[in-house]
Amino acid sequence: VPSLQDVAALAGVSSATASRVLSGSLHPVAARTRQKVLDATKALDFEPNMLARGLARNRTQTVAVLVHDIMDEYFSEIARGVEDEAYRHGFVALTCNTDRDADRELYYLRKLRAMQIDAILFTAGGLRDRTHRRDVNRQLAQIEAAGGVIVRLAPHAGGKPDIAYSNRRGLALAVDHLVGLGHRTIGFLAGSRRITTSAERLASMRLALASHGLELAKTTIFDGDFSRAGGEQAAAKFVDSDCPATAMVSANDQAAIGFVRGLRARHVVVPDDVSVVGFDDIAPCAYVEPPLTTVHVPLYELGVHGMRLAFDLLAGKPRPKPHEFPVELAIRSTTAPPPHRQHTRGGRS
Amino acid sequence: VPSLQDVAALAGVSSATASRVLSGSLHPVAARTRQKVLDATKALDFEPNMLARGLARNRTQTVAVLVHDIMDEYFSEIARGVEDEAYRHGFVALTCNTDRDADRELYYLRKLRAMQIDAILFTAGGLRDRTHRRDVNRQLAQIEAAGGVIVRLAPHAGGKPDIAYSNRRGLALAVDHLVGLGHRTIGFLAGSRRITTSAERLASMRLALASHGLELAKTTIFDGDFSRAGGEQAAAKFVDSDCPATAMVSANDQAAIGFVRGLRARHVVVPDDVSVVGFDDIAPCAYVEPPLTTVHVPLYELGVHGMRLAFDLLAGKPRPKPHEFPVELAIRSTTAPPPHRQHTRGGRS
DNA sequence: ATGAAAGCGCTAACAT
């Protein structure tokens, strides 16, 4: 494996000169010399050793994106945005699945610190656990001390997001739509209690209902677990209960998709019997049947923007105040006016 | 940022000794000394610099998985398998989206070489382009020369896969099922011509039909492009054409899902009017309506197994002969007997 | 069992 020394030798120059032409240094190099080095590089098919460079420069051109689970389309879309932007800058992105597991998250943070990663992007709301937060913050402090940059695409470990969207506004859109359709008792498919995003969306739901003089009755809250399976199970409970809700809004699309499926399995028809609205607008929403009405969040852009911010910070720019992306309602086919009161809800009995 | 020197100093030993206890060296160290080093490590919250370690050891504990697009559930499931296994071994995995783009693939290969990556896992069939293959192989040769290991989960750049499944058998299952149902003219939704997997599946389809004395008529082949959008467009063409097929098998699920959706949009009902079977069994198949009948491929296991193989190779074990996972048919709701001949296909006219 | 010292391959002062 050729090294810079070999290139320099072949070009008949010192390794310093070779380094200058190959490392994008501003230091002047004569055109002829430069060419000789370039030729030697080509001839040897030389590729600089990034470990050595990183060690010398204290920069690795590597960033990490922390996700709960890359199989969740919410995260894969953000990750794709990050990666595309990283690619444009000659960086490389690694994806770490934390599985919402405190230990796994900490493991990665240590590992990334050891790797001298340039930036870490948090894509998901952190765990609501005091000691875990403390541990995370200790790691982050070390990473920042080493010149690393942290960007949050969601509230994490007590840190406010740098790039965000309004859950408040999103839920308001969802509820306004439903109320406009005539719904008066609207339920909620909550996410995991351990995640901050979950808590935020639940609170936002309450606010949205309140603005219409409505309340979120305890009996209309089901646990969707942010997952399809969770949503499906919730549907079973929903049908078996006597929940009076004529519409459900879900804390995220995955649960909503599972919920709709669970409902259909029990012959309650969406949206005629009950309306459902999701949150996030992940890609599958459009391909599910009926296509899911949901709050659109610009996931890909979130990733791109987050990566861009990290680059700015690495370039020494000051951290700008949080940027908030607008959300909008993607009205598809899972919402309709509520069934007439006198009728019992189809499929239930 | 504390270094090994600092730890050694605090422990009152030489950096060599400190290294020996922290790097998992076999070299003996007195229990008392060891403890002092450990204490110092804890006290300083020291984390070894992997760049320095990598430079000295020529190993980085980093692997890369090359995918077409992480947003495609086919790849995200494999990637998840890889990552889970990597995690168990204390490795870190980076995901590179090639977008089926030759330049982007080569860019990453160079980059990974520069990073002294330990292993590269190819998850997708390579491009069918002679010069690109040559370029890729040059990079791979260099990576292997540097001690890196290559694992193929699909045929790539002329290399046979190390871990695979049988497209031949998969398509045979699909066709057998359809023929068993009574279908006699079966069409194919082909993938992109530029990808080897695509070519393989098309050929396998022909073989499967031939085993029943059937042929794949030119007019029954549509271009699904391996994507949902492609499948949806194909549906439009299919409906507008006078394609006599009563069933379609798709080169992959994404296209099949799009195809079904496109069909429904034009009021042709699946499976009553036309049956559809996919390939891969990506997660969304079960959540789409109707749930897609498809050939199940153990994607997650493919990833886990691929990563495991890479570890074995890194440990110096010889490369075993290719492992083939079994595929099976996941019969869901997009297949049924063909409509009666005398009826015109619903929704067409 | 411990330490001294020579790298690993590159960059960045500091000469010239």
Added chain:
DNA sequence: ATGTTAGCGCTTTCAT
């Protein structure tokens, strides 16, 4: 404009 050289932080002979 080019070269010399001292690191970057760790591992690993080779001594002791």
